[in-house]
Amino acid sequence: MKKIIVILVVTIAFVVAAPNVLAWQEGPGADWWYLDAYYEGWKDNGNPLVIKLNGISTTGQTFYVGDTVDITVDLHSYAGSCAGAGNEAYLEWLLEVDGPSTSASNGDSLYDWSDTCAETDKVMTLTISDYSLGTLGVHTVNMSSYAAVSQYWTDMAEDWANASLTFEVIENVPGDKDECKKGGWETFGSLGFRNQGDCVSYLMSNENAGKTE
Secondary structure (H helix, E strand, O other): OOOOOOOOOOOOOOOOOOOOOOEEEEOOOOOEEEEEOOOOOHHHOOOOOOEEEOOEOOOOEEEEOOOEEEEEEEEEEEEEEEOOOOEEEEEEEEEEEEOOOOOEEEEEEEEEEEOOEEEEEEEEEEEEEEEEOOOOEEEEEEEEEEEEEEEOOEEEEEEEEEEEEEEEEEOOOOOOHHHHOOOHHHHOHHHOOOOHHHHHHHHHHOOOOOOOO
């Protein structure tokens, strides 16, 4: 767990209400801690991390080259610790996508310390917006969340959660001549058609264009 050395010491008195849905431990005495890398996820009995592409969580989706996709994950992570001294609460999260097109990520961390009660609580929707699909191939999205607590400057517990999803970028090709008409040829930009005739010629030269096995 990360530790931060603080030069300026400030005494703050506050009370942290103990959540009744997260993993926790009491003792010794009045000491207690709670933590959860994803909401009600302690010991895998809660709501898992779910990656969505344009709002859909199915893995193995296909998109056309030239498309864009919004990647989202709903996250609720928490860490809290109350003891006589040296309380630390730490959260870290990372959403990332990698593939032939490009790489992108969205992540951060949250830390608190106190000699009474330390608390970190994160509720948000992580987003990678308008991820451009410029290259054919399989892409992978990974999400990770981590939570940890310390008391008396000693690590007490940690929790983590991970999720992954893959999708494929494929060529957008016309299925028949009708798809080339009325400006339809312009929707197949990755094939470099200059006009409707180019689109029709492509179909005539590639008799299997648009067909799937």
